Amino acid sequence: MxxxxxxxxxxxxxDHFLLTTVVGSYPKPKWLDRVKDRYEDDEADFGDDEWQEATDDAARLITREHERAGLDVVVDGEMRRNEMVEFFADRIDGYEFNGPVKVWGHNYFDKPSVVDDVEYDESWLVEEYEFTADVADRPVKVPITGPYTLASWSFNEAYEDDEALTYDLADLVNEEIEKLVDAGARYIQIDEPALATTPDDHAIVGEALERIAADIPDDVRIGLHVCYGDYSRIYPELLDYPVDELDLELANDDYEQLDVFKQHAFTKDLALGVVDAHVADVESVEQIESNIRKGLEVVPPEQLTVSPDCGVKLLPREVAYGKMENLVEAARNVEADLDAGDIDVSAAAPADD
Incomplete structure (x- = not known):
């Protein structure tokens, strides 16, 4: 099974089932940004308890918004997180911060430096997961930034090279995932956007994933999210990774790289991006159905997950919700077409066990 x-x-x-989910981040309610300003204002009468209540409310709201859209597996939209590297670096001993660095447009993040050996202190995500699982009526996925990206998107001032840093960070990620599994998590997504931009390091990522996956029970689903790069330089090597699912950004370039994944049998499950996280227009149900069918050119239905390209946190919230709602409707329509025999999936042979 x-x-x-x-x-x-x-x-x-x-009868057919296409798993629907999100990558992770989601637009925060506008009031949460205003609350954060008060929390960070030393002169405001607004402390830790009030901030906890506000983030709880936001997480509850977005989790239920995902359920209302009909998603099979939900997250809390990462309401408690500021940025995918900064959030974790702030919780890992050995990191320090030096100030914001411009990423793109008017977006900045506080790029950290590794100044000493990294060490695990207290759990990063267990409380977040437990809260969301308690709120949700549907299964919950936990996205976690991978060790290669945590190393690559930081200044390394303590280790001989980023490879050594990556492996130490992988051991910490493994420790965190073990705690999440003990808390009940059964769907973990490791985010490695740095991989596709530095594809020559795919072997380093593979070794890091081996460390992460060590002793993780078979009933825990491990996904790897990769985006923004030339997949031909890391495929089919991706298939050797000890993960159940490869989550890929393909809608943004109109599936120009889809043929890359037809050159070798796709032996993992495919989480296919079917809506563009960078376009502030809601794709029609018909367009998303067409995108889903592209995934069926690579894998059979039992290996296909349907999701956005990436996290959608930079979109207007009503647009993000519209994309999720249409994504779910499109997936159910394609399932019905599969049941009726209206879609030929012979081109995507089932993966060998």
Missing amino acids: SNRDQFRPEDHPN
Whole structure:
């Protein structure tokens, strides 16, 4: 039995099942930004308890928004996180911060420096997961920034090279995932956007993932999210990674790289981006159905997950919700077409066990 089957709703309307989920980040309610300003104002009467209540409310709101859209697996939209590297570096001994660095447009993040051996102190995500799982009526996925990106997007002032730093960070990520599994998490997504931009290091990422996946039970689904790069330089090597699912950004370039994944049998599950996280227009249900069918050119339905390209936190919230709602409707429509025999999936042979 695939560990994917546990996420199929008992009352699912179709014989076929395309798992629907999100990558991770989601637009924060505008009021949360105003609350954060008060929390960071030393002169405001607004402390830790008030900030905790505000982030709890935001996490509850977005988790239920994902459920209202119909997603099979939800997250809290990363309401408690500021940025995918900064959030974790702030919780790892050995990091320090030197000030904001411009990323793109008017967006900045506080790029950290590694100034000493990295060490695990207290849990990063367990409380976040437990809160979301308690709020949610559907299964919850936990996105976590991978060790290669944590190393590559930081200044390394303590280790001989980024490879050594990556492996130490991988051991910490493994420790955190073990705690998440003990807390009940069964779907973990490791985010490695740095991989596709520095593809020559795919072997380093593979070794890091081996460390992360060590002793993780078979019923825990591990996904790897990769984006923004030339996939031909890391495929089929991606298939050797000890993960269940490869989550890929393909909608943004109109599936120009889809043929890359037809050169070798796709032996992992494919989480296909079917809406563009960088376009502030809601794709039609018909367009998303067409995008989903592209995934069926690579894998059969039992290996296909349907998601956005990437996190959607930079979109207007109503646009992000519209994309999720249409994504779910499109997936259910394609399932119905599969049930009716209206889609030929012979081009995507099932992966060998």
